Amino acid sequence: MSAGTRIPGTPDPMYFWPGAGGVRIAGDSWGNPQGPLVLLQHGGGQTRHAWKGAGESLGEAGYHAVAFDARGHGDSDWAPDGHYGQDVMVEDLKCVIAALGGGRPVLVGASMGGGTSLVAVGEGHVDASALVMVDTGPRVEPEGISKIREFMEQKPDGFDSLQEVADAIANYQPHRVRPRNLDGLAKNVRLGADGKYRWHWDPRFRGGRMNFDERQKRMEAGARNLRLPTLLVRGGLSDVLSEEGAQAFLALCPQAEYVNVTGAAHMVAGDRNDIFGTSVIAFLGRVVPVGTPQA
Secondary structure, eight states: OOSSEEOTTOOOOSEEEEOGGGOEEEEEEEEOTTSOEEEEEOOTTOOGGGGHHHHHHHHHTTOEEEEEOOTTSTTSOOOTTOOOOHHHHHHHHHHHHHHTTOSOOEEEEETHHHHHHHHHHHTTSOOOSEEEEESOOSSOOHHHHHHHHHHHHSOTTOBSSHHHHHHHHHHHOTTSOOOSOGGGGGGGEEEOTTSOEEESSOGGGGOSOOOHHHHHHHHHHHHHTOOSOEEEEEETTOSSSOHHHHHHHHHHSTTOEEEEETTOOSSHHHHOHHHHHHHHHHHHHHHSOTTOOOO
């Protein structure tokens, strides 16, 4: 199953790895494969392409940066059973780590990917060398999550043109400068047999409603268990992770460092990749410097 045909110009994945239950996971990498492994996990409705700038910066700094599409997103397979919860995404993460040779990777996760990373480490499923949480934590704002869902659920029958797609993105991210060239949107949508453009993700991904209380309790328990170097990055304009939510995470994980990126909203890496990349590389330079054994 898929949302349609890939549009010409959509970058092909560099790799495919087996995920849980045989689902293929698509990914890209940057930098030296012998450097410390940094796994980049995107948010719901995004793809590995959200990490391109950060991946290039990490690669140039000597790290082996790997970004992959979550199941049901981008070029990864859709789940045959339509299930996209944290548990199966943790299993996919474990599969990717195994395919890359194991070891103790750095986990960098934005939003959904941050939740997967926190559960993976906090519940002992993955032995990571460091954790970077990007604009997420146990306590998130329901209003911000609702805006994301509204964005993802618009035009279920498809868009008539790439201009309509661009308008939808601009309405959701009014703080960003609109691109003059629409070619870059190709990786975000697929073209159906009916001539309609649809988002790249499996519509069933939106099926389950988040239980905020259960999510918060699980992630708070995981945060209390963290013993590894941790960095929390918040977008100063974010309506998903508030300053209060950030401070609540820091109280649960007192060893964590904190960066508030002024001028960035929920999509921190995309809004201010310069500051994001500099902050993450500086953090890793202290806690997992290039040359660290990958045992």
